[in-house]
Amino acid sequence: MPEIFLNGQSVQAREDQTVLEVALENGVFVPYFCWHPQLSTAGNCRMCLVEVEGRGLDIACNMPVSAFMKVFTDSDDVKAHRKAILQFITLNHPVDCGICDKAGECTLQDYHYTYNGDASLSADQKVRSTKYYNLSNRILLDNERCILCLRCTRFTHEVSKSMALGVERRGDVSNIRPVEDRPLGEDPYSDNIVDLCPVGALQSRQFLYKSRVWYLKATPSVCPGCERGCTIQVWHRKPEWFLKSLDARQNTAIARITPLENPAVNGPWICNKGRDLSRIFERTRAVEPMLKGRPVPVAEAVDEARRLIGAARHPVALVSNWGSNEELDSFKRHLGEVFVHAHVKTDWQPEEGERIEDDLLIRADKNPNTAKARELFDETQPAYHDGTDLVLVWGEGYDFAKIPPQAKIIFLNSYLAPENGHADVFLAISIQTERAGHYTNFQGVVSRFEPCFAKGKHVLDAEALFKALEAPPRGHT
Amino acid sequence: MPGRQLIMSFPVTATSHTLAEYRARGGYQALEKALKTMRPSDVVKEVTASGLQGRGGAAFSVGRKWQVVVYDDGQPHYLIANADEGEPGTFKDRWILEQNPHALIESMLIASYALNVRNCFVYIRGEFDLPYERLAAAVEEAYAAGYFGERILGTDFSCDIVVYRGAGAYVAGEASGLIASLEGKKSYPRNRPPRLTVKGLYQRPTVVNNVESLSNVAWIIAHGAAAFKEVGTPKSPGTRLFSVSGHVNRPGVYEVELGYPWMKFLEEDCGGIVGGRAIKCVVPGGVSSKVLTGAEIRDLDLSHEALWDVGSTLGSGGMIVIAEGTCMVTLAQILMRFYHHESCGQCTPCRHGTGWMHRIMDRIVAGQGRPEDIERLYYISKFNDGTTICGLGDAAGYAVSGILDKFRDEFEYFIEHKRSRCDGNLECLRSS
Numbered sequence: 001m002p003e004i005f006l007n008g009q010s011v012q013a014r015e016d017q018t019v020l021e022v023a024l025e026n027g028v029f030v031p032y033f034c035w036h037p038q039l040s041t042a043g044n045c046r047m048c049l050v051e052v053e054g055r056g057l058d059i060a061c062n063m064p065v066s067a068f069m070k071v072f073t074d075s076d077d078v079k080a081h082r083k084a085i086l087q088f089i090t091l092n093h094p095v096d097c098g099i100c101d102k103a104g105e106c107t108l109q110d111y112h113y114t115y116n117g118d119a120s121l122s123a124d125q126k127v128r129s130t131k132y133y134n135l136s137n138r139i140l141l142d143n144e145r146c147i148l149c150l151r152c153t154r155f156t157h158e159v160s161k162s163m164a165l166g167v168e169r170r171g172d173v174s175n176i177r178p179v180e181d182r183p184l185g186e187d188p189y190s191d192n193i194v195d196l197c198p199v200g201a202l203q204s205r206q207f208l209y210k211s212r213v214w215y216l217k218a219t220p221s222v223c224p225g226c227e228r229g230c231t232i233q234v235w236h237r238k239p240e241w242f243l244k245s246l247d248a249r250q251n252t253a254i255a256r257i258t259p260l261e262n263p264a265v266n267g268p269w270i271c272n273k274g275r276d277l278s279r280i281f282e283r284t285r286a287v288e289p290m291l292k293g294r295p296v297p298v299a300e301a302v303d304e305a306r307r308l309i310g311a312a313r314h315p316v317a318l319v320s321n322w323g324s325n326e327e328l329d330s331f332k333r334h335l336g337e338v339f340v341h342a343h344v345k346t347d348w349q350p351e352e353g354e355r356i357e358d359d360l361l362i363r364a365d366k367n368p369n370t371a372k373a374r375e376l377f378d379e380t381q382p383a384y385h386d387g388t389d390l391v392l393v394w395g396e397g398y399d400f401a402k403i404p405p406q407a408k409i410i411f412l413n414s415y416l417a418p419e420n421g422h423a424d425v426f427l428a429i430s431i432q433t434e435r436a437g438h439y440t441n442f443q444g445v446v447s448r449f450e451p452c453f454a455k456g457k458h459v460l461d462a463e464a465l466f467k468a469l470e471a472p473p474r475g476h477t
Numbered sequence: 478m479p480g481r482q483l484i485m486s487f488p489v490t491a492t493s494h495t496l497a498e499y500r501a502r503g504g505y506q507a508l509e510k511a512l513k514t515m516r517p518s519d520v521v522k523e524v525t526a527s528g529l530q531g532r533g534g535a536a537f538s539v540g541r542k543w544q545v546v547v548y549d550d551g552q553p554h555y556l557i558a559n560a561d562e563g564e565p566g567t568f569k570d571r572w573i574l575e576q577n578p579h580a581l582i583e584s585m586l587i588a589s590y591a592l593n594v595r596n597c598f599v600y601i602r603g604e605f606d607l608p609y610e611r612l613a614a615a616v617e618e619a620y621a622a623g624y625f626g627e628r629i630l631g632t633d634f635s636c637d638i639v640v641y642r643g644a645g646a647y648v649a650g651e652a653s654g655l656i657a658s659l660e661g662k663k664s665y666p667r668n669r670p671p672r673l674t675v676k677g678l679y680q681r682p683t684v685v686n687n688v689e690s691l692s693n694v695a696w697i698i699a700h701g702a703a704a705f706k707e708v709g710t711p712k713s714p715g716t717r718l719f720s721v722s723g724h725v726n727r728p729g730v731y732e733v734e735l736g737y738p739w740m741k742f743l744e745e746d747c748g749g750i751v752g753g754r755a756i757k758c759v760v761p762g763g764v765s766s767k768v769l770t771g772a773e774i775r776d777l778d779l780s781h782e783a784l785w786d787v788g789s790t791l792g793s794g795g796m797i798v799i800a801e802g803t804c805m806v807t808l809a810q811i812l813m814r815f816y817h818h819e820s821c822g823q824c825t826p827c828r829h830g831t832g833w834m835h836r837i838m839d840r841i842v843a844g845q846g847r848p849e850d851i852e853r854l855y856y857i858s859k860f861n862d863g864t865t866i867c868g869l870g871d872a873a874g875y876a877v878s879g880i881l882d883k884f885r886d887e888f889e890y891f892i893e894h895k896r897s898r899c900d901g902n903l904e905c906l907r908s909s
Contacts, residue, residue: 043668044824046864057863062668084860088829121853124836148822167663167822170646172832174822 002067007074013065020048020060023073030073031082031111033089033198034149035061038268039158042150046085047111051075079115086116092127092172093199094144102200104213108147127172135165135178136185138205138272139194143175146201152176152193159269160360162187176201188271188355188362195258195268206275207256215241216255221449222439223257223274224322224368224432228361229441230266230274233258234433236452252453254278254433264445271362273354284416286428288458293421298458305410305425306469309338312390312408316382318345320395320412321367321374323462324437325446328369330463331394332376334470339392343382344373347397363442372440393423394462412462429462430455437463479742480734481708483696483716484689489576494611496618499579505624507699511587512632515698517548520591524694527702528714533559533650533687534763534793534868536713536781539694545674546682548593555683556589556597557659558691560612561643561650563602564763565815567795569718570688572730574601574608577692578615582638584694586624589636592684596637599688600655603643613640647819651867652685653677654821665823666867689718689794709735713780717794723760724751724800735780742779743798754800758883762792764812765872767879768799789879804897805884809877810838816873827870830857834877846892854881 001012004019006028013022018041023030033045041062048060053070057077072078089108097103129143153165153176164184168177184190194204218233235255242251257277259270289301296304309315317339319331336342348366350356357364382391384404391403392410400419403409411423414431434455438446455461487493487502499505511520525540546554558581562570573581581599589597601609616638619625627635641659648654649664656678658664677683693715697705706714713735719742722728726748733742743749743756750756756771767789769777777783784791799808817835822828834857837850858874858881865871881888890898 041668043866046825049864059668062670064670081860081864084856085825085864088825088833088860091829091833121856122833123847124833124840127832147825148828169822170648171817171820171822172828174828 002065004065004068005070007072008070015065017065018061019050019052019063019065019069019071022065023050023060023071028073030060031115032061033107033111033147034151036151036154036196039151039154042154045089045147045149047082047089049078049081049085051078057081082111082115083118086112087118087121089147090116090120091122092144093147094126096145099209100145100200101203101207101209101213102145102197106200107198129173129175133175133177135202136183136187136190138191139184140203140205140208141176142201142203145199146176147199148174148176149198150176151196151198152202155193155196156184156187156190160187160189160192162190164190165193188273188358189269189360191272191275192259192269204256204275211237211255218258219450219452220260221432221452222368222447223270223277224280224439225271225273225277225366226361226363227365227367227370227442228266228363229368229439229445229447230270230361231260231262231447232270232274232277233260234277234452254281254452262447265441265443265447266361269361271355271360273362281431281433285431285456285459286413286416286420286426287456288428289460290420290423290426292424293426298460301425301427302460302465302468305427308390308408308410308425309335309392309469312338314385314387315339315341315390315392316384316388316407317342317392318382318394318398319343319373319377320345320347321370322347322395322432323369323373324432324435324449325369325372325440326437327462327466328372328376330466334466335392341382342377344370344377344379345393345395345398346370347395349397365442368439368441371442371444375440393419412465414459427465428456428459429465430459434459435461435463479731479737479746481716482732483705483708484573484577484580484692484718485730485732494576494578494615496579496615496622499577503699504579504695505583507695508583508586508624509630511590511698512630512634517591517593520587520698523702524591524697527693527697527705529690529693529697529705530713530715530781531687532689532693532717532794534564534765534790536791539686539690542674542684542686543588543592545672546592546684550682553596553679553681554592554594555678555681556585556592556594557652557655557678557683557685558585558597558599558688559650559652559655559685560599560601560605560608560688561655562605562688562793563647563650563819564765564793564795565812566720566722566760566797567763567793568720568722569730569794571605571608572718572720573688573692574605574612576611578608578612579619580692580695581612581688582615582619582624584691585638586629586636587694587698588684588686588691590634594684595635596639598659598678599638599640600649600659601640601642602650603645605642609640609642616640646821647815648821648867648869651869654867655685656683663821665821666869668866687793710778710780710782712782717779717791719779719794719796721747721796721798723796723798724754724803725749725798726751733779736778739774739777739779747798750798750800752800754802757799757801757803758805759799760795760797761789763795764797764815764876765868766790766792767875768883770883771801802899804891804899805880805887806838806891806897807842809880809888810835810842812876812880813838813873816869816876820869820873824864824866824870826861827865827873830861830870831873833857834873838877841888841891844895846888846895848892850892851881851885851888854878 032048043062050060051072133141164182216235217238223230261268394412409423410425433452529539530536649658653667654664813835817831820831858878861870861874
């Protein structure tokens with residue numbers, strides 16, 4: 001373990017580390033644009049210049065540790081050079097923060113305020129370049145804002161391996177451009193480059209001009225898109241910024257979804273499907289319980305369900321693999337004795353055109369909690385017979401035609417669906433963004449999600465519902 | 478010719494570049510000597526002992542570069558001759574490729590033998606047509622004569638060569654940019670460490686030498702390091718090819734023994750200055766070296782140490798002689814246009830700095846200069862120095878600050894009067 005001196009402070013470093021890594025590990029912040037822990041070192045932004053005694057200035061991200069080196073990250077020379085590098089970077093940058101989605105979470109903005117703060121020294125016209133360049137149907141590129149850190153090209157070469165991006169031309173008219181015949185649109189991880197971009201050059205079309213980031217709050221959550229269970233952040237409007245001019249739906253919509261770094265599961269990435277969860281969660285919701293298609297108060301529906309369960313001789317349950325660990329446990333604890341035959345149901349099948357599986361993140365099972373459901377319940381398909389008199393279906397994705405006609409149906413679903421009205425008892429339940437819980441991924445890693453929004457007035461939490469259904473029926477036979 | 482000749486030692490005729498004539502001049506005997514009587518380590522020792530310095534610009538010891546490569550470390554090694562001669566004012570390697578290609582080929586074979594190289598490369602500038610044809614023909618001749626391929630001259634040594642044509646980027650002449658280009662990538666120079674002699678082409682130890690540096694190797698092996706050291710000065714042994722251009726009566730490529738008096742060379746060999754004018758300044762070795770005024774070079778010798786003493790360098794040997802009456806502001810503008818056009822755009826200071834300097838120079842020449850522009854040029858130059866991945870950014874800064882240091886009054890005049898002080902008067906009166 002070589003010992004090095006950071007601003008005079010002795011620290012221990014590993015031999016394979018760079019000075020930048022050692023500094024960050026020891027709480028000494030060195031600014032950088034192009035460096036990223038998961039990507040190769042490009043060393044092109046020159047922002048992480050530090051001074052080494054006897055060797056002058058060099059970039060920390062490409063500087064191997066050597067014993068007893070004396071590194072200064074804040075000397076006058078370093079400060080002057082940082083300032084100059086920011087002058088160079090902002091020389092042709094449009095500084096259009098006022099209309100830039102990245103404003104508020106922009107590295108360049110932060111560094112400018114921290115390390116430079118001066119107006120531009122240039123009196124000349126800025127180099128103009130393409131704006132709104134169509135990289136794919138998901139991403140727009142603003143070449144004027146681009147600082148050519150090449151994180152995005154390195155990502156497509158090293159992580160997603162789509163090799164979809166390259167640099168065209170040279171000098172200050174260099175542009176990031178898609179490579180012929182390798183469309184970025186077919187890269188299922190392409191949206192990560194939007195997060196990687198330290199400035200506002202790469203813009204998500206979904207999020208374009210949708211909200212300023214300081215109106216938003218990031219709630220930690222878990223992506224239910226496949227059994228990988230990547231940890232994500234769901235960005236939604238802060239309650240204090242709810243506006244009357246926006247209707248309730250807009251105030252409580254998912255603004256965007258970004259990865260939440262988690263070395264055990266997904267690292268800093270998620271796939272594009274995980275960014276599109278609003279397609280799943282923002283379908284029309286079922287808002288109230290029904291008996292054979294007739295809306296009823298919650299208590300009446302619950303009582304009827306309890307009566308059916310109490311009366312059943314051969315009940316069968318189909319358990320959702322979108323249920324959280326808590327809900328699955330609750331079902332097992334409260335209804336496990338009644339429903340001896342409880343089978344795991346696969347709620348969500350791969351969609352047409354979706355990438356089924358790859359060796360980065362995406363898994364073939366498109367449901368979040370299959371691992372936990374299989375641990376508790378029967379993996380096989382239910383075997384119905386003439387005596388089957390009750391089927392409890394929890395969650396969507398089940399064909400009611402398979403259920404024998406004599407059986408009563410209790411259906412728990414969150415979304416509006418034709419089956420809702422066919423069930424003898426229909427109960428509307430909450431979705432993941434309305435409750436807290438945990439999912440267990442296929443590796444056995446348990447991740448927690450937090451509620452983002454309040455659930456509807458007549459919508460039930462499945463965990464509490466199962467407890468309520470356990471109690472013996474009152475006044476009915 | 479000024480002093481002794483090692484490379485240009487024969488009269489150029491229509492056939493003097495062929496294998497037959499090269500052998501008649503004693504060619505390929507050094508290869509035979511190296512392969513049959515010397516161990517690879519002896520060759521490296523001999524080249525190190527000769528004190529041969531790189532001729533591409535940095536003047537780093539060739540032998541010391543070679544010593545970094547471990548002969549039998551179990552991985553492939555590569556040797557690359559850098560024939561991407563793009564420095565403005567430099568056209569000396571071109572002469573070797575056109576008139577003496579076998580000197581390069583023989584030297585590369587000897588170097589490959591010394592460094593355990595199975596495949597060597599020549600990265601030749603794409604715009605070089607005749608040099609490429611001559612070199613390609615020479616390679617074919619060498620293959621036909623059994624100097625390449627398996628078991629060369631009956632020994633265990635085997636070697637092949639690839640001649641690769643570049644696509645016209647100045648920055649591909651930088652060794653790591655060259656390697657990126659050779660690998661089929663955009664010619665972005667690479668950060669060091671690791672050094673190229675540790676991880677170069679295809680992540681293997683690679684020696685990149687200038688064509689002229691390599692071409693000296695055959696002579697050194699044939700005549701011995703001691704004989705080489707007798708030529709030139711103790712600190713700068715050997716000769717250098719200078720490509721002289723600008724306001725001289727006889728521009729061209731000259732082989733000059735190092736240590737030869739500079740003015741004598743210009744006046745006797747190059748025929749003096751056009752029209753008998755005074756020398757205003759000289760760009761000694763490609764535009765990336767700092768300019769020297771006529772007064773500064775008066776008593777200088779052409780040697781590395783003499784140039785280093787006055788804060789410049791012999792660089793790539795591209796000597797541009799500039800006579801009195803030439804506008805230095807316009808010269809700086811032209812240089813900045815070049816650097817702006819050739820900056821690869823990889824790292825920040827050079828990508829934006831070269832363009833910034835170019836725009837400032839354009840503005841000054843257009844009569845829209847501002848008094849603070851000179852400070853701004855110094856600022857850009859200062860923060861390009863040592864902050865970039867390769868030397869292009871530094872060179873652009875040196876070029877402009879070198880001219881500014883010595884001709885600041887001309888810039889001030891141009892900014893104030895919106896025209897050049899040299900307009901219409903060839904015998905420009907300098908205030909200093």
